[in-house]
Amino acid sequence: MCGIAGIFRRDGAAVDDAEVARMLRVLVHRGPDDEGIYLAEGIGLGHRRLSIIDVSAAGHQPMSNAAGTTWITYNGELYNHRELRLELERSGCRFRSQSDTEVILQSYERLGTDCIHQFNGMFAFAIWDAQRRSLFCARDRIGIKPFYYVDDGRQFVFASEVKALLAVAAVSAEPDVGSLLDYLTFAYVRGERTLFRRVRKLLPGEMLVVCERGSARSLYWDATFDESDKRPEPEIVEELTTLMDDAVRRQLQADVPVGTHLSGGLDSSLVTGLAMRHHPGRLFSFNGRFAEGPDYDESRYARAVARHVNAELMDVLVDEKNFVPHMAHLVWHMDEPTAGPGLYPQFMVCRAARTHVKVALGGQGGDEIFVGYPRHRDDLCMGLVLSALRGWGNAGSGYAVRDALINVVRRGQERSVLSLLFRGLEPLPSPRAIRHLLQRSATSWGLAVDDAEMLSSPFASGLDGGRTPEKSKSLLNGLLYHDLKHYLPSLLHVEDRTSMAVSLESRVPLLDHRIVEFMARVPSLVKFPAFRFKHLLRQVATPILPELITQRNDKKGFPTPLMLWLRRLRSDRTLTDLLSARSLQRTGLFRRDPLVGHEGDMWRTWTVLNLELWCRVFLEGSWAAAETCVHPGGP
Structure with missing residues (x-):
């Protein structure tokens, strides 16, 4: 790297x-x-x-x-x-x-x-x-x-x-x-x-x-979600296991120390388990945790995996100490803000890992490739119900509309479906739904943007640039194609910057292009049967990991206690000044204070904090001296 x-x-x-x-x-x-x-x-x-x-x-x-x-x-x-x-x-x-x-x-x-x-x-x-x-x-x-x-x-x-x-x-x-x-x-x-x-x-x-x-x-390359693999599921699992094992083996190549990220989730746990098959000697694995209680702490799962595969786990406690100066440092490294508060603990874990290894393998991409997000289920079910209400059947998906309706009702999404129906919209990522969302967002934020600039947004023509219908044969694959082409790159941006900020090479074996191409050929009903998340990945992991991990259904991601930290830091003058969004308003990007009326909204607060720092570092200040100004004292 x-x-x-x-x-x-x-x-x-x-x-x-x-x-x-x-x-x-x-x-x-x-x-x-x-x-x-x-x-x-x-x-x-x-x-x-x-x-x-x-x-x-x-x-x-x-x-x-x-x-x-x-x-x-x-x-x-x-x-x-x-x-x-x-x-x-x-x-x-x-x-x-x-x-x-x-x-x-x-x-x-x-x-x-x-x-x-x-x-x-x-x-x-x-x-x-x-x-x-x-x-x-x-x-x-x-x-x-x-x-x-x-x-x-x-x-x-x-x-x-x-x-x-x-x-x-x-x-x-x-x-x-x-x-x-x-x-x-x-x-x-x-x-x-x-x-x-x-x-x-x-x-x-x-x-x-x-x-x-x-x-x-x-x-020169694109994934084709054509569902062309018609083999029995056991044969698909067998080949997927071989591909994943080979990807991890290849990515352990280095002439310097190598370790793994180990959150305790299925993806990073499987990468760690496979790495132990090929890594000679002791393998360091790194887990980030918070002290704010079980809702923010997955370290027990990471410890269970480390014991099971005999990896050496390094526990990294992440707290709000130096949060503000570190965030300024991170915004400089990121160039442009993206994603959510998980950026911060990810950086802190990389920082700790770099003291032991120069390369770390992680589980990035598992959710996008193997169907791991609740929104995959929710958007699929809403799309199926909408298709049925419009007389289109199940849109050739093979899923039962009755099961989709049960999921919609269970999650209280009936009003969302009816709203889409009466507006003549499809669920994301349809172009009309995107344009509607952009208009609402511009109004909500008070962004100083005219119609021409809004239409110039790359999202105004849809999330896929017009390619999804050609590349997918089902509603689910349309969602997965969107994630691969648009959402995943934003996560990889974070992966690259948080690791490179401390001179750590981060590798992502689940995104070996052979695995991505393989999963694109697997039919929707095989990779997401009965709306079961990461169905195939769980089967690959079953002989390698403890049941505590392979049967987990309480997906957390990296649940950062941001609002708890901000409440404890409310006397920090620098933070108070940043959240005033003075620079954002001074540059004319916003017509009003974007936080007024939204003070308890975590995502909005995070977004304002990042944009205000970005504005000060890159738009207002002497950006060339920015690292010196914001660097909190070295990695």
Whole structure:
């Protein structure tokens, strides 16, 4: 895991090494082990290295081919680099290092941009081809590693984080109000846009070729939810078990200490159990807990798993001590706020883990891939009942409408269904429902946004950009496709920033693209029978984990006691000042104080706190000095 940056000037003008160095200076946390800069006519590449595989100087980046005509700056890990190396060697390639970086470089030399289809891993990279005078940029299929850029037609600037782009004199921090509306409505910004007006991001599974004449952006991978796997369930479970075991085995590769995150939930517990099969010696696992009572403490489950698989559990107590300065630090690292208060304990656990290991495997992605959220059941059932009321039957899902109706009534959602019916709306993520939600959100928050900006929101045309109907054959798969393409990247943003803030490489084996593709082929009634969450994952876990874990139904996530903390911190002057939202109102982004009338709303309070800090750090202050101003004293 590393930090990458670069500048390409289409007119061939020289790139100042001091400018690239400034970009790298704000990425030191991503790669404290080494730094490199490559300069040539019209191009400057920079790299900050976190040494994981081949920690010798042979893995230094930017790295070139033997002739010095092709250069790469790369962030991530290639989990099949050993197999690809053997294939390349058989074809005549000679290697100078044991790094996966060189495997990517040699693959590009042999196959060009088609090399991307061979890679199993998490990555974001840029390859400069001096002979073609082109820059080949790509992001991994799921979006685990970030890639941001600004292209003004004259120069193309890219980096792992937005703050590195802002180090370039020609790039300014202007807010994008349409994207801000997305964040206020959904807690993340969908699509290529960001909260910064000119900054774009490569989406999961995208590549971009930049040359003197312009650029060409394309999607090289997408998941197809076609329900084509018609095998008996035992055969599906057997293959899924093999895939998951192989994914964890591959992702344990490292030349540095490796551990796991262990919350006590099914996903991280299974990853830890599988890791123990392949990890030689003692495996450190890390659990975060709160002292506010059983509603906020899952550590007993983590301890049960650690005992069962013989892992060494490190307990991390997370409290409100230094919460405010740490949040300021985190907002700087995040670049743009996203997701909920779980961001904070996730950072604190990563911080503790980094004192013992340099790599940690976690269970991110289990809910999105294996059907783990209550909203999956609720939205599916509402959709089924709506279809029946409109005379569409069960929309070809195979689920019984009677069972869906029972779930709707049990959860008191009858009024929601009737409201959708009379408004002529579908449940999320239908485009009309999205537009209705955006309008309500803009009014509720008092956001200074006009109709044109609202319609420019990437959500205004629907959550899927129009692709979901082609990619799914059922209501459930439409929901899962949405999560994969839009919600999951926001969680991976948090995963990347909270770990990279302390120079920890975070790996997510449940998101191996082979597993994602496999689950997309499994019929809805097999992966979510009788609305049973994570049905297939539980079967994989049954021979590995205790029944206490495999039969858990009290999903908590990372339930942070934010409002309890804020009440205890009510005399903190800095916090009081932040929650006044002075900067948000001063910038004209809001027409009124967004917290008035909503003082007891945890999500709203969290959102205002994050946006106010973001506004002060990036819009009002000297952002280049922000880390010094807000850093609470080191990792």
